[in-house]
Amino acid sequence: MHELTTNDGVRLAYRDSGGDGVPLVMLHGWGQTQEMFRHQVEGLASGRRVVTVDFRGHGRSGKPRHGYRVARLARDVLGLVDHLGLDAFDALGWSMGASVWWSFVDQHGTGRIRRLVLVDQPAAVAAVPWMTETEQHESGALFDVAGLLELGAALAGPDGSEAREDFVRSMFSGDTDPDLIAFVTEQIRSTPAYAGVPLLFDHCAQDWCDVLDRIDVPTLVIGCGRSHVDPASQRFIAERIPGARLHVFPASSHFPFLENPGAFNAVVEEFLS
Secondary structure: OOOEEEEOOOOEEEEOOOOOOEEEEEEEEOOOOHHOOOOOOOOOOOOOOEEEEEEOOOOOOOOOOOOOOOHHHHHHEEEEEOOOOOOOEEEEOHHHHHHHHHHHHHHHHHOOOEEEEEOOOOOOOEEEEOOOOOHHHOOOEEHHHHHHHHHHHHHHHOHHHHHHHHHHHHHOOOOOOOHHHHHHHHHOOOOHHHHHHHHHHHHOEEEEEEHHOOOOOOEEEEEEEEOOOOOOHHHHHHOOOOOOOEEOOOOOOOOHHOOOOHHHHHHHHHOOO
């Protein structure tokens, strides 16, 4: 584990496997940690350089009282790749991590990204009032603004711990290994409500549809047939990004890299290679 300090003084914890070739920078989702990718750091092609990081407010990184916006996380990622001297890299984002890459592209372009992998993230999470019904459906919106406010209030309230655990369980489907649910639940406990709630609101209120057709690097979009994220929303994203590929894991929930790491790694490795 290594550390760097952002330009606004926040300590970020990251791992760098130090392998050869084009580095793969992997970004986790809301409330989670880089431990989500425990099967990828060594499970991808032997010798591949893999970089993972805990976002501010998450995992082993610092937990300041400021900066809980997707745009700020994207600036932190820019600081990470600058710190490592990565002029060219592959990028993978899962859930909110995909949104962070969309924000990165929106602000800094794709000049340093060789290939992009987007895993199970709607283009818009909340159905904001200015979207038409068709746009809400295509983007994969999971709830409306009232539902977002209700979720935020529950997470920030006196029963926030229980609300976080319920939120985690809602992302799994079928007969999931209870040890896996316990692992994911434990990771989410590292994010305090003062960090997680405003970040979740900012994350869910974003609509990234206008970024998709500006992505001009080879892109793989991964959906999951048993996720709370509608696989049709992943098809929509793949159709909007020029030349993008789509792969759906029919039996996976929101965590394909944990539930079926061998198959996930094979799909990602084939695309990156």
